[in-house]
Amino acid sequence: MPDRTESESRKLLGRLRAAMAESSAGQARLDRIVRLIAESMGCEVCSVYLFRDPETLELCATVGLKSEAVHKTRMRLGEGLVGRTARDRQVINSANAPGERGFRYMPETGEERFSSFCGVPIQRLGEALGVLVVQSRAARVYTPDEVYALEVVAMVLAEMTELGAFTGGEGGLSPRHQRPITFRGLSGQEGAVSGCVFLHEPRVVVTNPISEDPDKELARLAAAIDALRAQVDAMLAGNGVMDGEEIAVLEAYRMFANSRSWLRRMEEDVRSGLSAEAAVEKEQSHARARMGQAGDAYLRDRLHDLDDLSNRLLRILTGQGRDTGAAMPEDPILVARNIGPGELLEYGKGTLRGIVLEEGSVGSHAAIVARAWAIPLVIRADGIVAEALNGDLVLVDGEQGVAHLRPDDAVRKAFEDKIAMLARAQERYADLRDLPATALCGTTVSLHMNAGLMADLPSLPSSGAEGVGLFRTELQFLVRNQMPKRAELSALYARVMDAARGKRVAFRTLDIGSDKVLSYMKPQDEPNPAMGWRAIRLGLDKPGVLRMQLQALIRAASGRPLSVMFPFIANPGEFRQARAEFDKAMDRERILGHPLPSSIEVGAMLETPSLAFASYTFFREVDFLSVGGNDLKQFFFAADRENERVRRRYDMLESPFLELLSGIVQRCASAGTPLSFCGEDAGRPVEAVALAAMGFRTLSMRPASIGPVKSLIRRVDLKEARKVIDAARIRGDESVRPALTDWLARQP
Ligand code: PEP
Ligand code: MG
Helix, strand or coil: CCCCCCCHHHHHHHHHHHHHHCCCCHHHHHHHHHHHHHHHHCCCEEEEEEEEECCEEEEEEEECCCHHHCCCCEEECCCHHHHHHHHHCCCEEECCHHHCCCCCCCHHHCCCCCCEEEEEEEEECCEEEEEEEEEECCCCCCCHHHHHHHHHHHHHHHHHHHCCCCCCCCCCCCCCCCCCEEEECEEEECCEEEEEEEECCCCCCCCCCECCCHHHHHHHHHHHHHHHHHHHHHHHHCHHHCCHHHHHHHHHHHHHHCCHHHHHHHHHHHHCCECHHHHHHHHHHHHHHHHHHCCCHHHHHHHHHHHHHHHHHHHHHHCCCCCCCCCCCCCEEEEECCCCHHHHHHHCCCCCCEEEECCCCCCCHHHHHHHHCCCCEEECCCCHHHHCCCCCEEEEECCCCEEEECCCHHHHHHHHHHHHHHHHHHHHHHHHCCCCEECCCCCEEEEEEEECCHHHCCHHHHHCCCCEEEEECHHHHHCCCCCCCHHHHHHHHHHHHHHHCCCCEEEECCCCECCECCCCCCCCCCCCHHHCCCHHHHHHHCHHHHHHHHHHHHHHHCCCCEEEEEEEECCHHHHHHHHHHHHHHHHHHHHHCCCCCCCEEEEEEECCHHHHCCCHHHHHHCCCEEECHHHHHHHHCCCCCCCHHHHCCCCCCEHHHHHHHHHHHHHHHHHCCCEEECCHHHHCHHHHHHHHHHCCCEEEECHHHHHHHHHHHHHCCHHHHHHHHHHHHHHCCCECHHHHHHHHHCCC
């Protein structure tokens, strides 16, 4: 690498700093910058093209081309050499531009046939924002030092664009992060809400891309690197609880953190005039651009490591980050790439007004938490993390799975109307609160709510639920950073029962594993965790925690009725073993002289198809059964409930699944075993009608669904619904949904 101590880039940045310090408006400033670059590099043309929309670039400033073309000349992504630079995010440096593939002559710009062309992508964190171009008559290839200088300037331009430096440009080009954008994803939870963006992992904003004093910046960079290495070392030192895989990841981290070439490149950038954070970001941008192109999974992973380290370094340098970052707005809408249930629970119920995720799936436990909190959730809002800034207005339409970021007035108005309409529907549901879910045929369905946190219990009276049909005890474990003690658990379960005021609460023992990972338990390296060592399997193999939990439940009940159910029972033997643990726990409590529950019922969750075909003996043995439709559907259709691509192909109302349910209903009926359904489908009105028509008399759902489900059940005759379902099945309809929804639409 050439010694750039007194290089082109350093000189150029020195002059650029002066231009940035001026108080001129965005456009004037941009004009001055292109002039400065052309002068410094001795070329006839210097232009800046920025994205007008993701597919279109617009000439925003130029020296050397006709000034009338500014904000008029546009080109599509990939079109001409400029479009190609933007699309491929790679420098094009050619002494014979007209001879290059894709060259496009643009007469409207007054462009002569310039021989040489050098286009450098303007990008921030791997995202293309535009292109910086220099052209000259003489056939020349720009030297590596000149190209480097242009890259550094492009980096600074990227930051300036980010900061809205060109706001107010005469051409009316909205700067990035100011224009309205609509993200069309999927609905994770219904409802409509407006609020302000709160980024789960806020982006670091670099406010000082150009340094005044390279030595000072080098010292800052060195200190930050030391702090980063110390962080990584500390992570490795705490590796007692990690397995080989995690250690390997951290070793790779450490290798990068100590990488001489990474550091050297950043030091070069600082010497050439960038601030320490801008240098880190420049490296990160390179890594991200490469990540997008890397076909090799291993290389992508390593680039990810580098990306992560760069983020850490930026947080150290800027003091911004999750802990020290922006204050939460009053009406926060959480925006994140993805979030685990534990992280989400840390925010606490009542804190967030809505959630928008880039990834995520309807079946994930984070989505279930959002549903329990009854806040709108949009998933698969591709690209929102890069577009949203903390504090931006965002309208979350959980009905349609759409998020409107920085909406214009028309969208805002339409959205207000929608919120008002939904509020009116809520009022109607509130009127039904104390009425039973009795259908026109006289059948009453008992509606219960799903819960998992103390904070859910206040919804019990307000939702009109008759009890808690599923209490997911693992949520309590997920919100902590260490294993709770028995006394704590017992006190907590007692509080849950107190809050339920005599209404039934079906406590499900720990369902850990799959996507529910406890930070304080050794993670398992399993190829298919959803089908792995989870729930009761873990509970029976390592019974310490199960025993503690059972004891805590028995003590909490103390003189009150107790309902316990075991998750993920795949065969009767597992239930028998778990039941034996419960009986032993009861014996111990009896011997210790502790007061016992006034009555007990011990049930199982039916979540694997195998259990649906268990013997009648088993069906008689359990005190009750609860169908966990989320897992049952996942295993019946062999479709990962968290994988949106496959999950949505299948429907609970498909005839074979109803066949399975009908077998379960029939076995329970002949064994006299109480049966309920507690998967997410129970909370969807059409599905709930189908379940009730099939013979389920107890449905457990998120509290917000009780109103809509009750409202629909009260309007239909379940016997008639059953006839419609049976006719569809006999006809051989793949799904009964079309027939059922058609029939429902004809009901008064
Ligand atoms: C289910 O699988 O349907 C269920 C209720 O359990 P969870 O969603 O917690 O796995
Ligand atoms: Mg389950």
